[in-house]
Amino acid sequence: MNTAATSLAPSADLPVDQYMDAVGRAARVAATAMAASSTAARNNVLLALAGQIRAHAGELKARNEADIIAAEKNGLAAPMVDRLRLTDKVIETMAESCEQVAALPDPVGEITNVRRRPTGISVGQMRVPIGVFGMIYESRPNVTIEAASLAIKSGNACVLRGGSEAIHSNLALWKLVQAALTQVGLPANAVQLVQTTDRAAVGQLIAMPQYVDVIIPRGGKGLIERISNEARVPVIKHLDGNCHTYVDSEVDLDLAVKVTDNAKTQKYSPCNATESLLVHAAQAAAFLPRIGKVFADKGVEMRADARAKAILADVPGAKVVEATEQDWFEEYLAPVIAVKVVDSLDEAIAHINHYGSHHTDAILTTNHPNGMRFIREVDSSSVMINASTRFADGFEYGLGAEIGISTDKFHARGPVGLEGLTSLKFVVLGQGEVRS
Amino acid sequence: MNTAATSLAPSADLPVDQYMDAVGRAARVAATAMAASSTAARNNVLLALAGQIRAHAGELKARNEADIIAAEKNGLAAPMVDRLRLTDKVIETMAESCEQVAALPDPVGEITNVRRRPTGISVGQMRVPIGVFGMIYESRPNVTIEAASLAIKSGNACVLRGGSEAIHSNLALWKLVQAALTQVGLPANAVQLVQTTDRAAVGQLIAMPQYVDVIIPRGGKGLIERISNEARVPVIKHLDGNCHTYVDSEVDLDLAVKVTDNAKTQKYSPCNATESLLVHAAQAAAFLPRIGKVFADKGVEMRADARAKAILADVPGAKVVEATEQDWFEEYLAPVIAVKVVDSLDEAIAHINHYGSHHTDAILTTNHPNGMRFIREVDSSSVMINASTRFADGFEYGLGAEIGISTDKFHARGPVGLEGLTSLKFVVLGQGEVRS
Numbered sequence: 001m002n003t004a005a006t007s008l009a010p011s012a013d014l015p016v017d018q019y020m021d022a023v024g025r026a027a028r029v030a031a032t033a034m035a036a037s038s039t040a041a042r043n044n045v046l047l048a049l050a051g052q053i054r055a056h057a058g059e060l061k062a063r064n065e066a067d068i069i070a071a072e073k074n075g076l077a078a079p080m081v082d083r084l085r086l087t088d089k090v091i092e093t094m095a096e097s098c099e100q101v102a103a104l105p106d107p108v109g110e111i112t113n114v115r116r117r118p119t120g121i122s123v124g125q126m127r128v129p130i131g132v133f134g135m136i137y138e139s140r141p142n143v144t145i146e147a148a149s150l151a152i153k154s155g156n157a158c159v160l161r162g163g164s165e166a167i168h169s170n171l172a173l174w175k176l177v178q179a180a181l182t183q184v185g186l187p188a189n190a191v192q193l194v195q196t197t198d199r200a201a202v203g204q205l206i207a208m209p210q211y212v213d214v215i216i217p218r219g220g221k222g223l224i225e226r227i228s229n230e231a232r233v234p235v236i237k238h239l240d241g242n243c244h245t246y247v248d249s250e251v252d253l254d255l256a257v258k259v260t261d262n263a264k265t266q267k268y269s270p271c272n273a274t275e276s277l278l279v280h281a282a283q284a285a286a287f288l289p290r291i292g293k294v295f296a297d298k299g300v301e302m303r304a305d306a307r308a309k310a311i312l313a314d315v316p317g318a319k320v321v322e323a324t325e326q327d328w329f330e331e332y333l334a335p336v337i338a339v340k341v342v343d344s345l346d347e348a349i350a351h352i353n354h355y356g357s358h359h360t361d362a363i364l365t366t367n368h369p370n371g372m373r374f375i376r377e378v379d380s381s382s383v384m385i386n387a388s389t390r391f392a393d394g395f396e397y398g399l400g401a402e403i404g405i406s407t408d409k410f411h412a413r414g415p416v417g418l419e420g421l422t423s424l425k426f427v428v429l430g431q432g433e434v435r436s
Numbered sequence: 437m438n439t440a441a442t443s444l445a446p447s448a449d450l451p452v453d454q455y456m457d458a459v460g461r462a463a464r465v466a467a468t469a470m471a472a473s474s475t476a477a478r479n480n481v482l483l484a485l486a487g488q489i490r491a492h493a494g495e496l497k498a499r500n501e502a503d504i505i506a507a508e509k510n511g512l513a514a515p516m517v518d519r520l521r522l523t524d525k526v527i528e529t530m531a532e533s534c535e536q537v538a539a540l541p542d543p544v545g546e547i548t549n550v551r552r553r554p555t556g557i558s559v560g561q562m563r564v565p566i567g568v569f570g571m572i573y574e575s576r577p578n579v580t581i582e583a584a585s586l587a588i589k590s591g592n593a594c595v596l597r598g599g600s601e602a603i604h605s606n607l608a609l610w611k612l613v614q615a616a617l618t619q620v621g622l623p624a625n626a627v628q629l630v631q632t633t634d635r636a637a638v639g640q641l642i643a644m645p646q647y648v649d650v651i652i653p654r655g656g657k658g659l660i661e662r663i664s665n666e667a668r669v670p671v672i673k674h675l676d677g678n679c680h681t682y683v684d685s686e687v688d689l690d691l692a693v694k695v696t697d698n699a700k701t702q703k704y705s706p707c708n709a710t711e712s713l714l715v716h717a718a719q720a721a722a723f724l725p726r727i728g729k730v731f732a733d734k735g736v737e738m739r740a741d742a743r744a745k746a747i748l749a750d751v752p753g754a755k756v757v758e759a760t761e762q763d764w765f766e767e768y769l770a771p772v773i774a775v776k777v778v779d780s781l782d783e784a785i786a787h788i789n790h791y792g793s794h795h796t797d798a799i800l801t802t803n804h805p806n807g808m809r810f811i812r813e814v815d816s817s818s819v820m821i822n823a824s825t826r827f828a829d830g831f832e833y834g835l836g837a838e839i840g841i842s843t844d845k846f847h848a849r850g851p852v853g854l855e856g857l858t859s860l861k862f863v864v865l866g867q868g869e870v871r872s
Contacts, residue, residue, distance in 0.1 A: 426849075428821070
């Protein structure tokens with residue numbers, strides 16, 4: 001058994017810079033053991049963790065109560081307090097998610113694309129863990145289990161930094177993760193939680209390339225911008241989701257109304273909800289009154305350009321205001337949508353590439369070449385034909401898990417599952433070949 | 437035809453910050469047109485470029501002569517001056533390489549992994565150009581053509597910053613690239629050369645994430661470290677190549693001598709040459725005298741630990757000195773090799789992961805489990821069984837091209853060909869599905 005398996009977590013009594021350095025070093029040591037561990041061992045940790053969570057539900061709720069009381073005392077808004085809460089249902093869902101992650105195929109170890117070269121060597125690529133990832137998040141303590149379970153499954157080590165408002169819940173959850181790792185004989189330091197709420201710890205976590213290979217932040221745009229600007233390692237992130245639905249010149253109107261409605265109103269807060277609606281001029285008179293009625297009935301405010309406004313103004317009950325330039329950039333996360341009439345597919349694509357956030361954009365069309373041009377030329381992490389932007393999600397895509405969504409073009413793009421936590425290295429299998 | 441096709445390159449008479457901003461903006465505009473261009477158009481540009489290079493060989497040599505004269509006047513070392521020189525042979529090789537890149541499969545547009553989901557949508561991934569890359573290099577002007585041809589083939593735009601010592605040659609080559617692009621109707625600004633030798637231009641090029649998606653530096657370790665530290669965009673790079681060859685406890689000694697010899701002595705300057713030799717104690721007495729004789733005959737100095745030194749000291753003519761701690765980290769790029777006896781595969785793997793540069797490492801063994809453990813657990817961009825580390829190369833791997841080598845774990849790792857200049861975006865093909 002590796003000595004890493006029995007190492008203790010660094011003491012949070014150290015000065016923060018020494019503490020974080022020790023955390024980083026311990027993560028790197030644990031990562032090596034995790035990369036060498038078997039699929040069975042990692043799955044057994046996840047099953048053990050599910051058991052730990054169920055067995056300690058009462059303790060989890062008690063520790064969570066300390067966070068809730070503090071949050072209420074600090075005047076945290078009620079929806080934020082709700083997101084903090086570990087109910088029986090949330091606890092059971094955490095346990096089940098560990099079992100589901102255990103059941104996923106192991107992303108690690110596969111060797112692909114092996115080809116014999118004229119020199120005699122065979123060259124392929126092996127999928128291996130990235131190493132150590134840092135995760136910075138706010139509020140919901142179940143993210144601790146999500147991140148820990150994906151780290152374990154993918155053979156990585158991780159350093160978790162949750163919000164200070166959830167520190168008691170996170171510490172209690174972490175204790176169970178450590179217990180599950182130890183139970184199976186894998187290093188407890190494969191998952192570390194930053195035990196101090198000192199903000200300097202975050203600054204250091206994102207600037208230790210010798211220990212941390214990638215940072216995954218989850219939270220508001222401000223947090224993510226700050227982290228991206230200061231990070232000295234790659235960041236898997238999306239800043240915002242200004243998603244578009246474009247209704248093309250040739251379209252099934254019933255389909256367009258149904259899909260646009262879903263893309264905007266099925267939920268207002270997710271990053272994959274549509275925020276801007278573009279309508280080809282040839283369909284504006286037919287389509288806008290119908291979707292305008294849906295939005296009017298659901299209380300969705302429409303920020304429209306002059307042409308769209310002229311049509312929407314006639315819809316009974318519609319809240320229509322004139323769009324400003326800023327509206328085309330906006331991620332409302334609310335019952336508000338920007339609406340614009342465009343004269344061509346080219347104009348739609350140019351608008352999306354200029355004002356969008358490169359997250360998710362959809363075309364609704366019956367014209368095949370238009371659909372293919374749209375998905376090729378719109379420069380976004382997810383592009384869709386005749387589907388709701390709300391589908392942009394790791395589970396809906398069949399990734400089995402989602403650690404985040406990336407709008408960057410490097411490495412992982414779009415919803416990031418286990419594969420985004422891995423890397424490919426080249427393997428060469430020879431019989432003594434030399435280069436001439 | 438896109439208006440981008442006829443846009444002029446920004447004027448280098450502008451102040452450097454305005455100039456680089458204009459270069460970046462022009463690259464982004466050109467990148468959009470390149471991403472939408474056809475395979476045939478991009479291949480035609482490459483064939484036209486080959487023709488341009490051959491047709492203007494005399495002019496290229498004349499402009500190159502200006503660089504050579506300046507270099508000699510500035511006292512540049514003779515090998516550096518040689519690398520600058522555009523001979524007839526170098527010129528013909530540049531033209532041929534354009535034709536070879538044209539003949540490669542188009543990496544862009546392919547949709548893979550399409551799977552039907554239970555909701556009815558089909559989800560796949562489309563390979564698309566990254567967008568804009570910046571390339572920073574020194575000396576050899578033919579890199580201008582290499583980078584330009586890979587940018588064109590992969591549907592990207594690029595901004596090239598060559599060394600000031602090659603500015604006349606690079607400007608002349610760039611003129612031909614622009615002519616080839618224009619000839620086919622693709623935007624001339626798809627390939628831009630930074631026309632000023634002002635160093636501030638580099639600082640700005642690597643800090644314009646709004647225009648540049650990735651930086652690829654080629655040059656000395658100092659240059660690459662500086663760029664990595666200051667870049668605000670991802671960098672595809674390797675700092676150095678401290679490659680290892682490990683001779684295992686069970687090994688074919690003839691094979692081990694042949695491969696180790698090749699890995700070290702076939703060429704001393706490449707980054708994939710072996711710099712450290714590890715030998716299992718069980719083979720040290722049999723193997724070291726034989727390889728020691730090869731090295732002695734070729735004048736390779738051996739920096740050996742105590743156990744290796746005791747054996748190698750008996751080899752007639754061997755230059756053996758005691759290794760210092762620093763030797764285990766060293767990339768000599770010279771007829772020098774570090775030699776160490778280890779007691780186990782574990783020790784070899786730990787040594788490589790600690791002292792190595794995560795570039796390329798090989799095990800020579802007849803033991804299957806040992807080989808598999810080595811390639812799994814050694815954390816390097818290329819890992820090999822029974823082959824010379826000198827094979828770590830885009831052409832040897834069959835990538836058809838090489839824009840650089842990456843020792844990072846993100847995105848591209850190991851030799852980087854056309855695929856490293858692309859990204860995968862998710863495509864969703866639906867028939868009006870909505871999320872419930």
